[in-house]
């Protein structure tokens with residue numbers, strides 16, 4: 001793990017992971033576009049490949065920001081509709097633990113990200129090495145919460161030991177941050193989550209939580225850039241050098 005990378009090194013790792021993911025996109029695919037800075041690198045590279053005539057794909061984005069970026073780089077967007085499934089969704093993560101258990105939603109896009117991850121045949125996660133953790137929970141777990149339910153959600157999450165805080169819109173403090181759906185975002189400071197599946201069940205039972213940022217059993221693979229190395233992680237498989245793959249493993 002390389003937790004002490006500087007910003008430039010981290011950005012380089014994100015770009016390398018994104019570039020490798022592009023190699024796994026095939027002509028004609030329907031692609032889900034993730035959110036956050038790593039996914040943004042992928043969207044830009046995908047746009048470059050489309051404009052260069054190397055690929056033809058259509059896509060749907062997991063956030064308004066990714067949608068705007070995709071449009072700006074010339075990616076054809078498909079509206080949600082019944083029966084729509086994605087060949088591949090490429091997205092970032094805030095934490096990756098063994099078996100590709102993830103925390104996502106640091107950018108507030110967890111609901112749409114989970115919708116597209118679930119509607120995808122293959123969820124591919126791309127990250128820098130700082131996201132690798134032995135156990136989830138160091139990064140605050142995001143929740144998307146219906147505003148009316150907020151007080152009771154905070155009480156319930158506090159009882160679970162989550163030390164919840166309502167996320168503030170940093171550009172408009174002290175106003176709360178809103179998701180693309182107009183809901184509130186609550187960050188839960190569990191510090192460690194030894195039983196992610198059990199916690200997911202408890203969170204799902206709290207009325208007013210629209211979605212939580214635990215992504216369990218959804219990712220098929222993760223490309224993690226670690227210095228000069230590019231590793232492919234998969235559940236129940238030893239990490240592999242990404243150079244061994246020219247298409248989806």
Ligand SMILES: O=C[C@H](O)[C@H](O)[C@H](O)COP(=O)(O)O
Pocket residue numbers: 034035036037038039091092093094104105106107108109110113
């Ligand atoms: O809501 C945001 C997403 O889950 C992002 O994929 C996640 O926060 C990782 O973002 P970044 O690639 O900027 O570290």
